[in-house]
Amino acid sequence: MQITIRHAEPADVPALRDLYAMPNAQAGTLQLPFPTLGLWQQRLEQSGVVALVAEVDGLLVGQLSLLVESNPRRKHVACIGMGVRDDWAGKGVGSALMAAALDLADNWLNLHRIELTVYTDNEPAQALYRKFGFTEEGRARDYAFRQGRYVDALYMARVAGSVSR
Ligand SMILES: CC(C)(COP(=O)(O)OP(=O)(O)OC[C@H]1O[C@@H](n2cnc3c(N)ncnc32)[C@H](O)[C@@H]1OP(=O)(O)O)[C@@H](O)C(=O)NCCC(=O)NCCS
Numbered sequence: 605m606q607i608t609i610r611h612a613e614p615a616d617v618p619a620l621r622d623l624y625a626m627p628n629a630q631a632g633t634l635q636l637p638f639p640t641l642g643l644w645q646q647r648l649e650q651s652g653v654v655a656l657v658a659e660v661d662g663l664l665v666g667q668l669s670l671l672v673e674s675n676p677r678r679k680h681v682a683c684i685g686m687g688v689r690d691d692w693a694g695k696g697v698g699s700a701l702m703a704a705a706l707d708l709a710d711n712w713l714n715l716h717r718i719e720l721t722v723y724t725d726n727e728p729a730q731a732l733y734r735k736f737g738f739t740e741e742g743r744a745r746d747y748a749f750r751q752g753r754y755v756d757a758l759y760m761a762r763v764a765g766s767v768s769r
Pocket of ligand 1: 629698
């Protein structure tokens with residue numbers, strides 16, 4: 605199986621909307637039900653965003669955004685958000701996206717710290733992040749509302765120079 609990583613294009617908007625309408629992709633992120641095409645159009649146009657997608661045989665199967673901080677004192681920091689189609693989870697797509705994003709961060713964008721939040725019950729995502737050198741920095745109680753209940757999240761980060769890959 606060949607996973608191709610490339611930058612997102614405007615033509616990807618419907619596939620991104622469809623990906624985040626899937627139950628697990630929605631439950632693992634901050635996406636709301638019934639995502640619109642307009643929302644994803646805006647996201648791709650947002651300044652400071654590096655938006656990557658993963659494709660297999662022409663199907664968009666995953667997405668990862670690096671949102672680089674605009675404050676000059678935080679310009680060494682970016683935040684990651686990502687999702688893989690429910691029917692493509694566990695097949696290496698998330699790993700391929702993360703490897704490409706960290707290569708960009710380390711070797712091209714000179715980003716020193718990459719941070720993210722992940723729900724405490726999202727074990728596959730935490731395993732992926734640990735595999736790539738992210739460590740836990742704290743817990744946010746009642747971080748978000750999901751399917752009628754509050755859910756806690758972990759703050760995780762990867763600081764370049766403190767990990768070996
Ligand atoms: C979390 C997510 C991005 C992972 O992507 P993926 O393509 O499924 O991940 P991979 O197949 O590359 O697996 C990466 C690692 O995760 C771990 N993993 C994968 N599936 C797992 C599972 N069901 N349970 C526990 N660990 C799992 C493994 O350690 C794996 O590494 P390995 O195969 O080298 O052992 C994806 O499942 C997803 O989009 N989930 C829904 C949305 C979401 O949660 N986004 C993240 C928000 S913080």
